[in-house]
Amino acid sequence: MQLSTSQRIPDPAHDVLRYQHQPLDAIFAPKSVAIVGATEKPGSVGRTLLWNLISSPFGGTVYPVNPKRRNVLGIKAYAAIAEIPEPVDLAIIVTPAPTVPGLIRECADVGVKGAVIISAGFKEIGQPGVELERQILEQARRGKMRIVGPNCLGVMNPLSGLNATFAPTIARPGNVGFISQSGALCTAVLDWSFRENVGFSAFVSVGSMVDVGWGDLIYYLGDDPHTQSIVMYMESIGDARSFLSAAREVALTKPIIAIKVGRTAAAAQAAASHTGSLTGSDEVLDAAFRRCGVLRVNTIDDLFNMAEVLAKQPRPKGRRLTILTNAGGPGVLATDALISGQGELAPLEPATVAALDPILPKHWSHANPIDILGDAEPERYAKSLEIAAKDPSSDGILVILTPQSMSDPTQTAEQVVKTLQESEISDKPILASWMGGANVAAGEEILNQASIFTFPYPDTAARVFNLMWRYSYNLRGIYETPVLPDVHCRDLNSHCPDRDSADRILQAVRNSRRSLLTELESKQLLAAYGIPTVTTQIATSAEEAAEIAQQIGYPVVLKLHSETITHKTDVGGVRLLLKDAETVKRAYHAIEESVGEKVGSQHFLGVTVQPMMHLEGYEIILGSSLDSQFGPVLLFGTGGQLVEVFQDRALALPPLNTTLARRMMEQTRIYTALKGVRGRQPVDLAALEQLLVRFSQLVVEQPWIKEIDINPLLVSSERIIALDARIVLHDPEAELNQIPRLAIRPYPTQYVSPWIAKDGTTVTIRPIRPEDEPLMVKFHQTLSEESVYLRYFHMIKLQTRVAHDRLTRICFIDYDREMALVADCENPETGEHEILGVSRLSKLHGTNEAEFGMLISDRAQGKGIGTELLRRLLQVGKDENLEQITAEILSDNRPMQRICEKLGFKLKRQMDIVEAVYPLE
Template sequence: MSVRNLEHLFAPKSVALIGASERPGSLGATLLHNLLAGGYQGQVWPVNPKYETLAGRTCYAGVAELPGAPDLAVICTPPATIPAIVRQLGEAGTRAAVVLSSGVDARSGRGRSLRQQMLDAAHPYLLRLLGPNSAGLLTPGRGLNASVAASSALPGRIAFVSQSGALMSGVLDWARMRGIGFSHFIALGDSADVDLGDVLDYLASDGGTSAILLYVQDLRYARKFMSAARAAARSKPVLVLKAGREEDGTPAAASESGALAGSDDVFDAAIRRAGMLRVTTTEQLFSAAETLAYARPLHGERLAIVSNGAGPGVLARDALAYGKGVEAAFSAATNEKLDALLAPGWRRGNVVNLRNAASPELYRQTLELLLQDPGVDAVLAIQSPTATVASRDVADAIAPLVKTASKTLLSCWLGGEAVREARAIASGARLPAFRTPEDAVAGFLQLVQYRRNQNLLMEVPPSMAGTVAPDRAAARALVREAIAAKRYLLSDPETKSILRTYGLAVVETRSASTIDEAVAASERIGYPVAVKILTPDVMHKSDFGGVTLDLDSPEAVRAAAQRMRRRLEELFPQAKFEGYSVQAMARSTHAHELIVGAALDPVFGPVIVFGQGGVAVEVTDDHSVGLPPLNLVLARDLVDRTRVARLLAGYRGRPAVNMDALLASLVQVSRMVSDIPEIVELDLNPLLADSRGAVVLDARMRLALADRSGSTLDRLAIRPYPRELEETIDWNGGPLLLRPIRPEDGPAHLAFFDALTPDDVRYRMFVRIRELQPSQLARFTQIDYDREMAFIATRKNSAGVAETLAVGRVVADPDNITAEFAVTVRSDLKGMGLGKIMMQKLIDYCRSRGTREIVGEALPQNSRITGMVRKLGFTVRTKDEEGMREMRLVLR
């Protein structure tokens, strides 16, 4: 991932057009016209040996003849010429280019593709390439239109990034008609170099961009995308329109989890995990961007509706119910005030009908009242044009509420020409304005979903105390043994042996090669038992009588085993017979049959599946998908997104399931899949859950040789907790654990912050802060281990509770050139060497990652930190007039 030199791509001071032309309809002519017509104030240099002048400007024969090195080169020449042009540009000092030419994947006589030759030519000069096959880019605020778009773009604060160049002209025209402007409009093309992750990183820190819109067709580098997306979504709204929702003929999975985890479900899970919002149409994309930019952050999901007629209000309420939204419930005090304000006989309820002749003042008073109600989180005002009240007057009355309200206010203006001015007034006041009640409710529900996704990104999970520590060595040994014997599809007993190493509760199960062994196993387990035939070639054994339950005697076991062996031979003569599985009968009148599993997505790697289980799992199609690693918050979200979740909470005298046990099972499966790269599919179906706990009845696992070409962690879209960085040292007469911070460290981190003196807080934050906000706590404890690292020094106190004594944090830029550090020691432990220990830990970590330098800043009063880092080899200098100290250590 890299943002290096992207400023030359998106904010160039000069542009060279290689392949400029005057031939009507040609790529070179279109680009030259767009560059000159957009109002770009920088230098534009046409390049083509066929012309001396173009559009009244000097045309240069080649790169060598240019008056200087252009910041940006736009290339539209034949594919075979591109590698040489890129090399010439690099030698001249150009650091960014857009390649619009297609056909660059063709191979030359030397064997390497033109694409690879182009990349090889750019690499020595760090020249960044957008494309090939790109439709170009626009930066309207600078007047830059280096694209083939048929129309220009209005300046604005929305960045649009598209993997489709064909979409560019249509979207630009559509946006111009609606007055929507852009900070950047970028067509990625084939993304040979600059890709979606790079652009997200650049736009996340771009001060001129307030929202990022993505049109995505496919992803190749899930880890890079997820890191960039999570970072961007923490700073501004990121909305995604994904093409290709239908499955594309992916090979059939060998497990139920693999069949359930469709690629679109996995993409949805990734978007949620990154804190972004997915929409389904282009219009929704821009509508949601405006709504998120204008609306106040939601603190709840309860919507109140105000309308000047019953019909529009009821339509809005129906849309809210259909979208599973939540109606606001007004307090008694609010209802009493509404009684005094509205006409006699108004019907109390979520929809406040102001009647046809509602005045602007009545609208304003009603909205003010509802916005103050503690049972209301957002209000939708609907106005239909009438002969007696001008819609623009209503807009003038309610638009100022946006500035004073602490809650979200939305508006809907029904009609066309009659409400055009009202809609413009609302938009001008940053009041989201919709055309229909259904659109308005859809916009509100987008806010709700965005809030949920952001909460997943920010919420601090509870501790996993009490969860069994996995025996990873034992699990890996069992997997290695199976693979050595070329057993890639593990039986139920074999799978359960691995599950036990991760603390998952399983029904006692024994394998038997013969009928006599099955009877002996039944005697050891104790009757009644269930007997199942073992064969790797039939997924659903119950379909042919391969499962028999409640066997209560040796004779019953023997007869059932003979019968199912005979049925297997009759119906599946080619199937391999491997024996029988004998297990204790699990008794629970109130248990729910669930499925917990894992599958391997070709882009995002391992995914976790949860849902309603049993023999009808694919028919009920009630499941959700999540990306590992999971914590308790993410596991709970995985459960809550299924229909069966409502049943798990208990109903009609049926007790709720032990949710702690169920969530722990999900987390442990996530850990197992993250730890063991050979696991490619896993089914726990059914997993029985009731008020006592969760136990696995049937299990199936598929293994594959792990890819040894790189780190086993690379298969995961999100890097899990780096356990290998843990280190125990002797300090102050006892052991001290140095380890990366975890999301579950939130409570201990809060206690650590509370133990700091006001001066120490100011030295760390540069401002005085009394307490950490939840979003700050999440930001400190939920880190992307690919991007940053925070080490804590921790030990247990006299009460046996782990406490945080010091924190060392380092955040590297996307190119891993410079990393910023901060070290904080609990105020009562200063002067005991903890600061130096944490700083050395950071230095060693950055060296191992190949970081070029570590830098930091300190207030002039913080002499303790500057003195310490000087001893470690840092240079310290005064940075500005206020005396701020800059600390720097060059590592390579």
């Protein structure tokens, strides 16, 4: 019995891509276009649009719509879109804003599938415009239409000739997908692209994104075989979860490079007033980009430089660059740019130096930059490059040429290309800077034709290399396999928290109509999630404080116990190093008196008594607060009383795993100290990673928390302990659906539950996790060739199936777009966990449908595992409000067909394939 299915969507196991209809095809590849508002008025948008469409033939029919004219520019016009005799794929609307909702209603009535709204006057003008957008979206949803805009330039498909914009000319065809939130910038980039000979596979102005957003377009261009890289100009994010989901999936195979304006407060305000949208913290946006693999740049040149170089060259594995030059000055210039961007000069291995000595003059630099001197002829360049490129310490090469009396830029370029082709050096990027303008143009052309990116100046090349390794570093962080949780709690994403205790604490605070937790409540909540805290007890009298201090042991610390005051030191609410009972009593009365004088005695409820910790180690701050666009955001950095002064911090989006936790720490200056400096023992970084994961889990699972700070978190080689904590909840009147949601969907614990197989085996069915990669390797070792063939429709070698790059995409999924359930059991003989089966539900891009795939270990078949996994996938589909679930099954795979029929699928046979369809609406 073989239980397996295939999916039409691209599977990470192979490169077979089957055509999948995309709703956005109606916008980018229409067979018929109606222009609502077409006119002959000179200089008008309606006339320009019509002229652009008919002067750049795209293979479709154009229908002007104007109730006041019988024809426009000699083409028959129609009074309404309903009067057009043929089906219309795309409607372009250029009429005044108040008329647009009605026009979209008419489009929906006659089955138009896409619209581009050029008109302005929507949310950028305030509440009346917001209401118009609501009405537009309501009608679009009714007709299952997709809409670009409003307030946009339009869209181009230069490959087909579609120019549905009012730009003066169509872009050159190419392989870059360009998306911009600014129509004015679109025209500027268009002008720039003609000068720089840059071509596009798509050119899109999104406007205020009432419907089609970043995520939709990233998915569309990610599926487009003509698009090699995606570049974006952003003013606001819109649907953060959709953007992050799409970008993280597509960035692994196609570079995504973005300019996001609003780094300064003034620019952010200008962007907000222009788009009618609020922008969030720029630091948070950087964290979001890192999390999904988007590379952020600051200039238009860098935007397109990176799009081209990442599409042509391999990604560097690290930050070490080897510079090969025939002049010292340019080498130093490149070095300065490299180091200032946190790159590094690659150290030359002794074997590399030994190999270079015989072919270079006696006075060559003997170090990196490799100065081969001004009289270097083409052969010296080629031989030096071949040796340097093979140095294992190097992650990339920059070749610099300055025109000198002995240099020949053209022949040197030819020799460089020949050497790289013959030596098959393809695992690291090769960049070039041929300096000299027109004198080196022929050499530059030779290098460019060989996909070696050239720069007029070496410092620019070094800056681009820094962007390349940073991009590669972020991608590796996303898909690096994290370690297993630190406790035996495999059914959950991380540490097993005491959720019941946590819920009781928070509910009690909310019931008392408070939003601020006391220090004791805060520490109890941390303890429920396995975060160690210092012993803390409450005293409501001086005598009780002295008694508790005696029990704890001197010296002790007294802190204000209050339900209303956040910062205790501001009101004199902290007393340290108390060594006896009398000192404790005096401290108690001093705190009570100080609080009464400064804010009123009603804020004094007693004190907390804690042992005075020996502060040997480092003070860290660990916190979370809300961002307007991305919801909860985590913070890690240097803590203590001077936290605002040092400003040493890193931000990240929850949830975290151990890899992401370490990457977060690596961004701070304190991280260097944590690894051990000046004879100090290093901190247990693995334990600190686990603590960050638990903290992230607390933030994810307790949405009532608005702000949380652990400051300081004391870390040393011997211990990690939270000394103080502050937790603020959302307003007691707030409803759960009003609270900003997480930008990244967390591990779905609701789908974790035990199950008993037919043979009595106890199985845990749960969503897959990144940490499951080692288990998936062992799972694939149990599969027969027949099972593999029935799942993937062709044979795939075990070595390919268990490759890290493949399994990371299978295990590290986006739960907002995909759900993979595994059947996990413990082997009674070895005590180790094993995966017996995997089922996967994947949403189809641009639709509300999904396809499922399934693969069961040969020795686990016949136990009902496949039926149970599929039954649970159907429940996931219902929970996600999907319209239908489908699969393709080979006609020989009878067992899988029987399971589908038993669970209510309708089967349709087509040659060797059986299509299974399960309607959910």
